[in-house]
Amino acid sequence: MERLHFATVGSVDDGKSTLIGRLLYDSKSIFEDQLEHIEAVSKRRGDDYVDLSLLTDGLRAEREQGITIDVAYRYFATPKRSFIIADCPGHIQYTRNMITGASNADLAIVLVDARTGVVEQTRRHSLLVSLLGVPHLVICVNKMDLVDYDSAIFNKIREEFETFASRLDLRDVTFLPISALAGDNVVSRSANMPWFEGSTLLHHLENIYTASDDNRIDTRFPVQYVIRPQRADTPDYRGFAGRVAGGMLRVGDDIMVLPSGLTSTITGIDSPDGPVEQAEPGQAVTILLADDLSITRGDMLCRPNNRPRTSQELEAMLCWMDDAAPLQLDKIYTVKHTTKLARGKVSNVLYRLDISNLHRESDIKELKFNEIGRVTLHTTSPLFFDDYHQNRTTGSFILVDESSGQTVAAGMLLSPRS
Amino acid sequence: MKSALRSLIDESVTIIREVAAEFERPAMLFSGGKDSVVMLHLAARAFSPARVPFPMLHIDTGHNFAEVIEFRDRAVRDLDVQLIIGSVQASIDAGRIQDATGPRASRNPLQTVTLLDSIKEHKFDAVFGGARRDEERARAKERVYSHRDAFGQWDPKTQRPELWGIYNGRHKPGEHFRIFPISNWTELDIWRFVADYNIDLPSIYYAHRRQVFRRDNMWMAVSPFLKPEVGESVSEELVRFRTVGDATCTAAIESSATTIEQVIAETSVARITERGATRADDRISEAGMEDRKRTGYF
Numbered sequence: 173m174e175r176l177h178f179a180t181v182g183s184v185d186d187g188k189s190t191l192i193g194r195l196l197y198d199s200k201s202i203f204e205d206q207l208e209h210i211e212a213v214s215k216r217r218g219d220d221y222v223d224l225s226l227l228t229d230g231l232r233a234e235r236e237q238g239i240t241i242d243v244a245y246r247y248f249a250t251p252k253r254s255f256i257i258a259d260c261p262g263h264i265q266y267t268r269n270m271i272t273g274a275s276n277a278d279l280a281i282v283l284v285d286a287r288t289g290v291v292e293q294t295r296r297h298s299l300l301v302s303l304l305g306v307p308h309l310v311i312c313v314n315k316m317d318l319v320d321y322d323s324a325i326f327n328k329i330r331e332e333f334e335t336f337a338s339r340l341d342l343r344d345v346t347f348l349p350i351s352a353l354a355g356d357n358v359v360s361r362s363a364n365m366p367w368f369e370g371s372t373l374l375h376h377l378e379n380i381y382t383a384s385d386d387n388r389i390d391t392r393f394p395v396q397y398v399i400r401p402q403r404a405d406t407p408d409y410r411g412f413a414g415r416v417a418g419g420m421l422r423v424g425d426d427i428m429v430l431p432s433g434l435t436s437t438i439t440g441i442d443s444p445d446g447p448v449e450q451a452e453p454g455q456a457v458t459i460l461l462a463d464d465l466s467i468t469r470g471d472m473l474c475r476p477n478n479r480p481r482t483s484q485e486l487e488a489m490l491c492w493m494d495d496a497a498p499l500q501l502d503k504i505y506t507v508k509h510t511t512k513l514a515r516g517k518v519s520n521v522l523y524r525l526d527i528s529n530l531h532r533e534s535d536i537k538e539l540k541f542n543e544i545g546r547v548t549l550h551t552t553s554p555l556f557f558d559d560y561h562q563n564r565t566t567g568s569f570i571l572v573d574e575s576s577g578q579t580v581a582a583g584m585l586l587s588p589r590s
Numbered sequence: 591m592k593s594a595l596r597s598l599i600d601e602s603v604t605i606i607r608e609v610a611a612e613f614e615r616p617a618m619l620f621s622g623g624k625d626s627v628v629m630l631h632l633a634a635r636a637f638s639p640a641r642v643p644f645p646m647l648h649i650d651t652g653h654n655f656a657e658v659i660e661f662r663d664r665a666v667r668d669l670d671v672q673l674i675i676g677s678v679q680a681s682i683d684a685g686r687i688q689d690a691t692g693p694r695a696s697r698n699p700l701q702t703v704t705l706l707d708s709i710k711e712h713k714f715d716a717v718f719g720g721a722r723r724d725e726e727r728a729r730a731k732e733r734v735y736s737h738r739d740a741f742g743q744w745d746p747k748t749q750r751p752e753l754w755g756i757y758n759g760r761h762k763p764g765e766h767f768r769i770f771p772i773s774n775w776t777e778l779d780i781w782r783f784v785a786d787y788n789i790d791l792p793s794i795y796y797a798h799r800r801q802v803f804r805r806d807n808m809w810m811a812v813s814p815f816l817k818p819e820v821g822e823s824v825s826e827e828l829v830r831f832r833t834v835g836d837a838t839c840t841a842a843i844e845s846s847a848t849t850i851e852q853v854i855a856e857t858s859v860a861r862i863t864e865r866g867a868t869r870a871d872d873r874i875s876e877a878g879m880e881d882r883k884r885t886g887y888f
């Protein structure tokens with residue numbers, strides 16, 4: 173089965189790193205030397221038990237402060253499936269690292285401390301997960317051992333979350349009562365919570381169906397690189413390399429090139445394994461065409477009767493990630509969108525989202541570090557894009573500050589409000 | 591349905607092409623070790639039928655396993671790529687660094703200076719490395735596009751956000767990026783690729799008889815660069831290498847695996863990590879790798 177990429181999010185100390193440690197430990201994915209190492213560190217620090225969060229908190233500063241600063245990636249496999257885990261930081265000042273970890277995830281696990289319930293960071297992270305279009309969500313009500321494994325507490329938190337989440341765009345949400353520290357309902361079923369009839373977290377992760385999450389309808393192929401061998405044995409080869417961003421490409425298909433609007437037919441598809449008949453979303457391939465068209469990086473191939481939107485005036489949800497300076501209206505930034513590079517400026521902040529209650533605040537002139545708003549973006553050349561909800565690749569972009577070189581914002585393109 | 595290995599290949603190929611498209615002078619670190627061999631094969635597939643559009647760079651400590659150097663030269667010939675060698679010995683001769691001395695001397699840490707000098711000399715602005723996030727806890731934290739300042743330093747506190755598959759390689763003159771296209775591969779993925787694509791590796795990755803001695807609970811190979819100390823007795827054992835680096839700090843493991851399939855079987859049940867089992871350099875301190883990376887190491 174395909175690899176599942178999941179991220180753990182939620183407030184500081186709700187147990188993200190411990191949960192990952194528990195998953196790795198109980199699925200026997202921790203190596204002896206790693207365990208010896210964290211046992212030794214825990215002992216030296218005088219901890220009562222082995223601190224499993226040391227498995228992912230790998231930076232010196234993280235160990236010194238006992239917090240997660242940046243995403244850690246861990247890998248494990250069971251006989252059923254292999255997994256990439258992104259352990260995300262919970263602190264608000266590291267939100268951009270959390271977004272880094274969650275942007276590609278198939279699934280997000282939101283941890284909630286059973287003693288405190290849904291807090292501001294739970295809401296912020298759930299909102300971000302929803303904006304980022306992560307298709308599956310698991311709410312783990314953690315530390316059930318500290319509330320006597322009480323079903324009433326679990327149900328109350330569940331209701332609390334559902335009330336808040338009804339205003340978010342979340343498609344698939346599952347609730348689990350767990351103890352990351354003691355292991356209840358993580359890999360094995362909890363004897364302490366007979367009232368809970370759902371499956372364990374690992375069982376859920378192993379069986380969740382993700383193949384339908386890709387957009388297989390709308391054919392989109394951003395041209396990344398032109399391959400021209402200039403070798404005696406392949407004098408006429410001119411291939412357009414890239415990664416399929418949506419839909420299927422088949423030999424014999426008619427295609428259209430944007431921005432030129434010229435059309436041609438696919439005569440061949442080369443993959444890393446050699447020629448193939450078709451390519452699906454995510455595949456890195458090289459497309460050969462019947463006609464000798466002028467095509468460069470940043471162009472896009474699509475079907476003549478199913479084109480992306482093309483515009484220089486766009487609407488987007490923007491997460492501002494620069495701690496050095498706020499978003500300035502009318503300042504020029506570099507826009508990176510698929511394989512295309514443009515320049516652009518934000519002319520207007522339509523509203524800013526208040527994270528805690530999802531209220532839309534209008535009359536806003538800037539977005540500060542970690543703020544999210546809906547904006548109008550003007551670009552120097554047209555982008556070929558889809559609504560982010562239709563396509564996470566053609567619907568996303570970043571802004572780069574032209575003097576510092578920093579990635580200052582993440583954007584999700586949306587259809588203009590009617 | 592796509593296999594897990596299939597999507598890893600697609601991701602790596604995409605990253606390699608992206609760098610070739612966006613940077614002016616990329617280079618790929620190539621040591622002849624299995625990770626760099628897989629990375630080179632991915633590059634060859636990324637640009638086929640064209641040649642790989644950038645050179646390979648080997649930072650050579652001079653303390654090598656002969657089989658690996660022989661393999662390195664054969665591989666670059668077979669895949670028709672250019673090889674540039676940055677020599678630690680040359681850096682020593684030029685007075686840039688002092689050779690390590692003493693009974694446990696290793697040139698491993700010296701490589702950083704030669705690496706940064708080579709990057710400067712050839713004006714490389716992107717250097718591909720074959721590091722995997724599953725290898726080590728500091729590597730687990732690093733971005734695919736990892737920024738290096740004018741001193742070659744990595745600052746883990748100011749890593750750029752890296753969202754979706756959009757990479758930001760913007761840098762000032764004199765700065766560069768380290769690029770890790772196989773970040774998400776595990777040791778087992780590497781071996782599955784070697785099996786599926788029938789990739790040739792240096793012979794020392796498979797079980798063979800070798801003169802070794804015990805040091806720090808590891809089997810160190812006797813070589814012109816590494817001799818046992820008093821009290822360390824040499825014996826001949828059936829061993830193989832899980833990683834290949836500088837001969838003075840890379841240990842062998844006991845193994846009878848002579849085929850790819852046997853290595854995969856052995857790797858699937860390994861109870862010790864690759865670096866934990868074989869790298870003396872990682873045992874220096876709790877944050878050994880992070881500290882070395884901060885000053886410009888691979």
Ligand SMILES: Nc1nc2c(ncn2[C@@H]2O[C@H](COP(=O)(O)OP(=O)(O)O)[C@@H](O)[C@H]2O)c(=O)[nH]1
Pocket residue numbers: 182183184185186187188189190191225239240262283314315316317318350351352353354
């Ligand atoms: N009693 C109890 N403590 C837990 C549980 N999960 C985590 N903790 C503790 O909560 C603290 C924070 O955990 P950590 O994993 O670092 O949280 P993170 O900040 O979300 O990564 C640590 O002291 C953990 O031992 C649990 O299920 N039960």
Ligand SMILES: [Mg+2]
Pocket residue numbers: 188189190225239240260261
């Ligand atoms: Mg943590």
